[in-house]
Amino acid sequence: MAKKQLPAASYCYVVDGASALQGVLNMRDLLLASPEARVEEIMIRDVLKVPPFTDREELVAMVARKHYLAVPVTDENGRLIGVVNTKNIIASTEAEATEDLQLLFGGSAEERAFSPAWFKITRRLPWLTINLATAFLAGSVVALFEDFIAKVAVLAVFLPIIAGQGGNAGTQTLAVVIRGMLMREIAPHNAWQLVKTEFWVALVNGAATGLITAAAAVLWKGNPWLGFVVGVAMVVNMVAAGLSGALIPLAMKRLGFDPAHSSGIFLTTVTDVVGFFAFLSTAWLLQSKLI
Structure with missing residues (x-):
């Protein structure tokens, strides 16, 4: 069975023993860091994160302002439970923008070029x-x-x-x-x-x-x-x-x-x-x- 190819990661997220998010590490910084450097010394502690029920439009606005490639998702206890790939956000936003364009002038969001x-x-x-x-x-x-x-x-x-x-x-x-x-x-x-x-x-x-x-x-x-x-x-x-x-x-x-x-x-x-x-x-x- 062919393995599903996953997108290359640009960030590493640092968690503690309880899986609570502690920071983010850029892969470039990791590769260029001294072999003796500790992760906590090169990671960024101020991490943009969102709860799992964040509105998609709000997330789009965050990504547009910060230009991040991914956004971590944490639960109410700060534990890392997932990562949102911004490519997926952009794709979904483009689809919504197309629907809005059709609705703006009285069209239908379900209609496609070759609909009956x-x-x-x-x-x-x-x-x-x-x-x-x-x-x-x-x-x-x-x-x-x-x-x-x-x-x-x-x-x-x-x-x-x-x-x-x-x-x-x-x-x-x-x-x-x-x-x-x-x-x-x-x-x-x-x-x-x-x-x-x-x-x-x-x-x-x-x-x-x-x-x-x-x-x-x-x-x-x-x-x-x-x-x-x-x-x-x-x-x-x-x-x-x-x-x-x-x-x-x-x-x-x-x-x-x-x-x-x-x-x-x-x-x-x-x-x-x-x-x-x-x-x-x-x-x-x-x-x-x-x-």
């Missing part, structure tokens, strides 16, 4: 139906200004630009926040600081993209008021997108839901509704300058 077509349909269609309902909500905002758009047709050109830019900005924030949650970087005590930071980032990015879009509108149509309307709407939507990208996953976690589960759909709804309304309502207020 009917399985794919049953997993995707419910969320597509929800997304369709939210799209009707965004469309209803445009319908409120239907007659006005007919008078100023150029507004229709900028609607997808403003909504799309907001969606992109919100998705950037959403990805960072969900990763921060996975890595345990975000906690109740620093969540508000995160929201404030994302607000200022969105405001600056919104001002920059708003100026560029406004300049393009003025150069195209020669109407500075059109540029003003486009610029204001861009800033408002970018700020709304940044705040939504931070607040939606935080709110979902607070309510006990998986933050990765379809946050993208709700984010798209917010950016479309806010973007359309900010743009069209501002244009309506200044219609005498645009017609």
